[in-house]
Amino acid sequence: MKRKVVIGLASVLSLIFGLASCGIDMPKETVSSYETMTVDTTDIVLPVKFSAKMKGQADVTISPQVSGQLMKICVTEGQQVGRGQTLFIIDSRNAQHELESAQANLQAAQANLQAAEAQANSAKLEYESNKNLYEKKIVSSYMLENSKNNYNQALAAVSQAKSSITQAQAGVNRAKVNLGFCTITSPVSGVIGEIPVFAGDMVSPGTHLTIVSGNRQMEAEFSVPESVLEQNFASGKPQNIESALKLFPDVTFVMKNGTQYPYGGRITSATGIVNAATGTIACKATFPNPEGKLFSGIQGTVVLPANKRGVMVIPQAAVLRLQDKSLVYMVRPDSTATAVTVTTTDTGNGKDVIVTSGLNVGDRIVTVGANNLEEGQKVLFPEEVKSE
DSSP states (O other), X not given: OHHHHHHHHHHHHXXXXXXXXXXXXXOOOOOOOOEEEEOOEEEXXXXXXXXXXXXXXXXXXXXXXXXXXXXXXXXXXTOEEOTTOEEEEEOOHHHHHHHHHHHHHHHHHXXXXXXXXXXXXXXXXXXXXXXXXXXTTSSOHHHHHXXXXXXXXXXXXXXXXXXXXXXXXXXXXXXXXXXXXXXXXXXXXXXXXXXXXXXXXXXXXTOOOEEEEOTTEEEEEEEEEHHHHHHHXXXXXXXXXXHHHHTSOOBEEEETTSOBXXXXXXXXXXXXXXXXXXXXXXXXXXXXXXXXOOOTTOEEEEEEEEEEEEEEEEEGGGOEEETTEEEEEEEOTTSBEEEEEEEEEEOSSSSEEEEEESOOTTOEEEEESGGGOOTTOBOOOOOOXXXX
């Protein structure tokens, strides 16, 4: 067995010497430099993220104004409806009877007024006639006063009849309103939410029928740390919250599945009161929803771009994670590598990090292949000089 190994080695050596004697160049091992960069400062836009929940800008809870049996449900859950569109119909027979009764009362009051006015006209004529006769001393003062009293009573009856008409007209108007309440229409354009009732159910004021989400404009509700608002106040020196909000750039909304909503939004309101427990301020960002892709209740992330100026940005691949430490290989003047501990923050782009300590402007670091390095290993090599 040993003899075969020796023979094989001899064959390889003789092949190498044979190739060399024939003038064929053997491949030479080349050592290349690692990729490096010189640390410098730059400006970068960081995505600041806040958990958010969407809500229609005009979400309206639909409840009946009158009691009765629900006769018909005219819409379905998730249906897009317009303002004024019929949603539910409640049994209107009782309301119709009330309207007819009120109209009959009104007619009776109008007839009473006509009779009272006729009586007043007769009393007026009698009073005026007795007045003329009294001046001619044909009738006594008693008859004059008696006719005057009758006329005043007739005027009072007319006034009372007019009051009755006013009350009767109010009853008609009220009955018409109640009849109108039997047909429930949408106060806004939007999308129908859950419908927890069924046709035939008895409903009354306060019964929850559904919610119409006015989804042409959607609001993302989220909380912003007090420090973020303070930075905007310090940068632009606004006078109040309204002017501070104008300094914020457009924001984006990212769905739970990671998809970014195609339309940008603006932060439009803030409570102005800091939550003592969380140190945050409740804010709302308004997003257009022309295609109806946003729904009330969905959750996601509001992303606010924040400008960072004069920061040291290095590739994420240059940082080695060892337990609770982050290391970067810095290149010494003699081209050897030495590991330095750094602290970093994420840029959110998945490629770079910001170095907050451990490096200085002008330091040279290894950016590619750092995970294959050892302390003191040479990382820079001059280009090979070819022999003539």
